[in-house]
Amino acid sequence: MNIVRIQNAQLAFGNDAILDHIDLTIEAGERVCLVGRNGAGKSTLLKVIDGEVQLDDGAVQLVGDTVVARLPQDPPANSEQSVYDYVAEGLAEVGDLLKDYHHTLQKLEQEHDSDQIMNDLARLQTALEAADGWQLQTRIEQVLTQLALPANSTMAALSGGWLRRVALARALVVNPDLLLLDEPTNHLDVEMVRWLEERVKDFRGAVLFISHDRAFIRNLATRIIDLDRGQLNSYPGSYDAYLELKQHQLEVEETHNAEFDKKLAQEETWIRQGIKARRTRNEGRVRALKELRKQRAQRREQQGSAKLAVQEASKSGKLVFDGSDVNLAFGDKTILRQFEFTLQRGDKVALVGPNGCGKSTLIKVLLGQQAADSGQIKLGTHLQVAYFDQHRAQLDPNLTIAENVGDGKQDVTYNGKTRHILSYLQDFLFSPKQARTPVRALSGGERNRALLAKLFLTPSNFLILDEPTNDLDIDTLELLEQIVADYQGTVILVSHDREFVDNTATSVLLFEGEGKVTEIVGGFTEVNHYLSQTAGTNSAASKSQPAASASSSSTLASKESANKGSAAPRKKLSYKLQRELEQLPQRIEALEQEQEHLQQQTSQADFFTQQHSVTAPVLERLGELEQELMAALERWDELENLQQESR
Known part of the structure; x- marks a missing residue:
């Protein structure tokens, strides 16, 4: 059943139409991903459906009593408003009643037996009952609990990732028939992205979303619609199709x-x-x-691809960073505990963990900008750093793109050649007219491209990318992937984009909480294997713990008896175990050969440029081989020890 119909929609800002007489229908229950280049008008189309932007011509029809909720691209502004109030405002008049009721309850906790407060509560309770407000209050509390949001915290006290969660809560609380999500994974950590995926899959209504996160698209989309030069085309089926x-x-x-x-x-x-x-x-x-x-004259040419390239400086020293037994805490929060890590020239390391876990702090430690509480730290030599800041603080919103990127100069030096700033910016898909546009007027993706243009003017041998993928269109994102993969220097990157990390990182530093940081060779695929294995080990340990506790005294007695020489007589290995021990070296050799073969594949320059369907099985098998090889080696060691004891 159709819940939204768009007919002959026409909308233009300037000369070119963003929507050029397009038609679109959205069915109940489907999950549609809207794709297109930065500036194509994707966010505008969502605003049209939401009623925020009016068409020049054509019509948008919401069928029946269809309720629409939209998660905007940018997180809500910092303010002294509470999280509860912001979320409740999504429910209009009933939300105002619930806000007043929530505040009145807080007053009652402070002043206790106040007749005025009790009268106010009675009045609000009556109004909420008449408006069926209790059910909506329960919904607010459920959403806040699911997103782990502090109801009474102010918006000003939250980071960008938490503000994003609050905006999502406000969209979900109205229980819409159509949920519009504009880059919903921006500023969300990996666990939150996974939670969002499950939430969207379970959502009973329809979803229309914009995303650059290819794993998110592949896991959710039942249909792709492509907005290209004002035209909208529908592609049922998978993202790869x-x-x-x-x-x-x-x-x-x-x-x-x-x-x-x-x-x-x-x-x-x-x-x-x-x-x-x-x-x-x-x-x-x-x-x-x-x-x-x-x-x-009427033909609209396809927008070309950005021409991104990094200016590489002379090589740094072979050692970039070496840390031993590093500890760092802020108050009661432990950031690093007995941290051991060596970073060498050419390493490409992704920092992975929940928002607020200390990834940005670790970057400062690696750069020597943050002192540790204790431990040994050695920094490399001849480092020239280029730093991509996720908050885009290096861009002045009141200056034009050209003024920001060229620092006010008309000519810039790039790879030893002098170029006019407008010519250089065309490589990043900014026309001369756009280059004179203030940064504050740009979309998120355009701001990211402008920051990359500024960053790549600086020769570097140490590239730090803090959430570089937010808002980039997929073509530019894939080009950035290739740049990072080909970069000859050292890379530290922070990203929650699973495919980006899989396609660029040689290893991951996983923040597991309470200051524990674990290095894992590979990308998110290997992180998932590690987490699954850890979860299985912890589960087995927790199941066996009660029995171990109950028998602790008898175990201790057995050990004491063994120490006194009264242990049971040793037995020879059984025929079956002896055969297993003899066959293990051959199995280990076969696993190592297969592992080496696959590693040679992944080390090829063009490996990560291939389709996901080609690279994913190889990376998945590599993860399986690592586990199988480890298990085989542990088993060999175990049987060797048993054999030694039996002699």
């Missing part, structure tokens, strides 16, 4: 345009022939030429 079909359509378009341009050139040559030819020219052919010219 969309990519294949879209690429084919662009190739067909390119071929058609080439044939069209060839014909136009031939007709232009014909019309410019000499006087004799013009006397006999076909007027119908002249009219056809005019129509060809008109069609060519």
Whole structure:
């Protein structure tokens, strides 16, 4: 059943139409991902459906009593408003009643037996009963609990990730029929992204979402709609199927345009022939030429790809950072506990963990900007750092892109050559007109591109990327992946984008809480294997713990008896165990050979540029091999020890 219908929608800001007479229907229960380049108008389309932006022409129809809620792209502003109040405001008039009731309860806790407060409570209770407000209060409390949000904290006290959670709570609390999500994974840590995926899968209504997170899209989307040069095309099925079909359509378009341009050139040559030819020219052919010219003038070319490249400085020392037994805490919060880590030139390390766990603090420790409480730290030599700040603090919102990137200069030096700032910015998909636009008028993705343009002007051998993928369109994101993969220096990156980490990082520093930071070779795939294995070990340990406690005295007695020489006589290995021990070296060798073969594949320069369906099985098998090899080695060690004891 249709719940939203858009017919002949027309909307333009400036010369080019963002929506050029498009049609769209959304069915109940489907999960639709809206994709397109930065600036194509994706967020605007969501605002049109939500009623915030009006069309120049056409119509948006919400069928029946369809309720729409939208999670905006940017987190809500910092304010002294409480989390509870902000979320309750999503429920309009009833939300105001619930806010008053919540505040009155807080007053009662402070002043206890106040007649005025009791009267106010009675009045509010009556009003809430009449408006069916208790059910809505329960919904607010459930959503706040699910998102682990502190109801009485002020918005000003929350980080960007927490503000994002609050905005999501406000969207969910109205229980919409259509949920509009604009880059919902921005500022969310991995666990929260996974929770959001499950929440969206379980959501009974329809979802229309914009996202650059390819894993998120693959896990959720039942249909892809592509907004390209004002036109909207629908692609039922998976994201990978969309990519294949879209690429084919662009190739067909390119071929058609080439044939069209060839014909136009031939007709232009014909019309410019000499006087004799013009006397006999076909007027119908002249009219056809005019129509060809008109069609060519109306054609909107596909936006090219950004030309990103890092200026690399001379090599740093081989050792970039070495830390031993490093401890750091702020008050009661432990950031690092007995941290051991060596970072060498060429390493590409992703910092992974929940928001607020200390990733940015560790970056400061690695750069020597934050002293540890104790431990040994050695910093490398000849480091030239380029730092991408997730808050984009390096950009002045009141200055233009050109002024920000070029520091007010008309010419910039890039890879040893002098270029005009407007020419350089065209590599980052900013036209000369856009380059003169104030940064405050840019979308999130455009701001990220501007910051990358500024960053890449600085020669570096140590690249630090703190959430670089937020708001980037997928084409630019994949190009950034390739740059990081090819970068000859050292990279530290913070990202919750699982595919980006899988495709760029050689290892991960996983923040497990209470100051424990574990290094894991590989990306998110290997992190998942580690967490699954850890969870299984902890589960087994917890199940066996009661029995171990109950028998602790008898175990101690057995150990004492053994120490006195009264242990049971040793037994030889059984035939079955002996055979297993003899076969283990061969099995270990086979596993190591397979592991080496797959590692050679992943070390190829073009490995991570291949389709996810090609790379994922290889990386998954590598994770399995690591576990199998570890288990085989442990088993071999165990059987060897048993054999030694039996002699």
